[in-house]
Amino acid sequence: MQKEWLFALFFMLMVMxxxxxxxxxxxxxxxxxxxxxxxxxxxGGGRRRLGPGTIVLLACSGDGTIVGAETMQGMTIFSRFRERPDLYGRTVYDFKNELNTYPAKKRKQYKGYEQAADALIGRLQKEAAARQKENSQLEKA
Incomplete structure (x- = not known):
């Protein structure tokens, strides 16, 4: 009888x-x-060994200005995204440079921010290269 209760409890925890x-x-x-x-x-995302993980979402305009920022931090399913309006209006390049000035120990905490900024910088560089290529093709024609 006790095994059935234990199995039922385990099953309910899995469903939850x-x-x-x-x-x-x-x-x-x-x-x-x-x-x-x-x-x-x-x-971007970062996780410590046995600590809370972080997911960082950054949005920027075409010129690199941060227009949206949200983070989710925690270890449980009850964690939710929270806005970070303190990052609005800054350029992603300045933000990345600021992160690079942090000491190594502090940079580990901001790894998710760094990954998100790198992703945005890569995307902006790709867009700029595509525009430049398109402009050079128009000039040749």
Missing amino acids: QAVGVRLQVRAYRQAVSHLRRRGYVGI
């Missing part, structure tokens, strides 16, 4: 975990689609 993960994935998708409407989106 699955429902929680589904809700968290839905929140992630909503946050990404919300930021995509604002501009280019860069995504």
